[in-house]
Amino acid sequence: MSLLTLSNLSVTLRTRAVLRDVSLDIGEGEFVGLIGPNGAGKTTLMRAALGLLPFSGESSLTALPQHERARIAAWMPQSREIAWPISVETLVLLGRIPHLGAFGDPSPEDRARVDAALDWMGLDAMRHRAASRLSGGEQARALIARALAQDTPLLMADEPIAGLDPAHQISTMRTFAQLAEAGKSALVSLHDLGMAARHCTRLVMLSEGRLVADGPPAEVLTPERLADVFAITAWYQHTDQGTVYQPLEVLR
């Protein structure tokens, strides 16, 4: 079953076309990495798909009423805003807002989802600390846990692993891969092409607002496209320890 279908999505901000005719379909069990240089339109694509930006074209999510969208797709924006010193546990519980009943009291299931999300992101020990006083990387993990607690078939995250230490980058990517193995899907923008090649099941490459490639990592990350889109060279090898991908030199 398709979780997200975008057809001919275009976004124009102040007369500048930021996104042009992007069509995309995400099914179940996919870990999709959204890659492209700065300004390629990755964030715009995800925000438009969620209905947070005015756009032309179609998104299967915005065809639904707003409160139903929140049960299909969770969103973790790039800006890590935590306005008040609420506890990490309360922060993660915010992800349950679309599921809460009329009176807003969390059910045992809500509590269980929160505990699972905290456990997944290794935040159990700091669940009672004030989220706004955590380090940047810890805040990012808490916000990922918040999105996980929303427990949606599709998780969309904008550069979730930026600023995380290597161990947490890998475990976060593993978490998304596990979601995909369990039949859910993730659409995640990434700048670390090595991480993308190693963990994603599928890559979508954007360049100057257009979709230029869509497929398995090995087919998308060709030397020609890297030169065209990113202006870099890279070393790419399937080893007995999995896919290894290392960007090497700048071409321009």
Next chain:
Amino acid sequence: MSRLAIGLCLLVIALFAASLLIGPAGTGPGESLAALFAGDGGPLTLVMREIRLPRAILALMIGASLGLAGAAMQGYLRNPLAEPGLIGVSGSAALGAVLSLQTGLAAAFALALPLSALLGALIGMGLVMALAGPRGGSLTLILAGIAVSALAAALTSLVLNLSPNPFAANEIVFWMMGSLADRSFTHVLLALPLMALGALLLALVGRGLDALTLGEDAAGAMGIDMRRLRLTIVTGTACVVGAGTAVAGAIGFVGLVVPHVLRPLVGARPSRLLWASALGGAAMLLAADIAVRVILPARDLKLGVVTALVGAPLFLHLILKLRTERI
């Protein structure tokens, strides 16, 4: 109910009782309460029912409104320095009142002053909403609020400036300091419908404010309709603040300080801060109105002066505490 809720409720009840029992009549508590409930038509019954009861009820209502609106504004703007007056409603309500004092309308019939203040508040709210636009974020709302506040303040100054009558100017200045003295049940009934409507609207925004902790984008993706949330908060705040300013004048610092003091006690959750601040605001205004009568009973000390005198140092203390925490 949490311990905080019980504690705040007990505090409000105690202060409400104290507000009823303290006054220049100087009767014993038992006697006063007996007169209030017995209703024998004697002079003490009249004092209790027509002077002290409406005063205490107004302090409770206005204090709760200011606390609630302050918590809602701070939650919506995600800024601990926000206060209900920020959206320009109290300034434009004051302008309406000042105009009615200046033109002599207020002297012509009793309700002219609060009614013109309410009209001012509604016009101010309409202007702010029109300026901020239907889709704008919180920044445009702040800017529109500042513009309307500045305009209202300038026009108020102009009225004072051009006032040919020094007594009218004097009256205007004193009215703007805020007071609950000599209010009647007519004032309670005038403010009540609008305040109840505003409080109901503000009571509904808890979940949206909680989600907004993570920013407008994240809240929007969690199913919160940001346009409706903003409309609800601005309308609710305008109703409670406009009605409060209309009957009691401008009373500052309650909506700023109370949410700030209570925030750590509710785990900083915006939704829990709403009701806590309503109770806390009621307690603060009841206490301030008691202080007005106890400290200088003969001099008609103004309520807004006391809340500012208490509020400003408290606020400074909080800023200093915040500074040491951040380092």
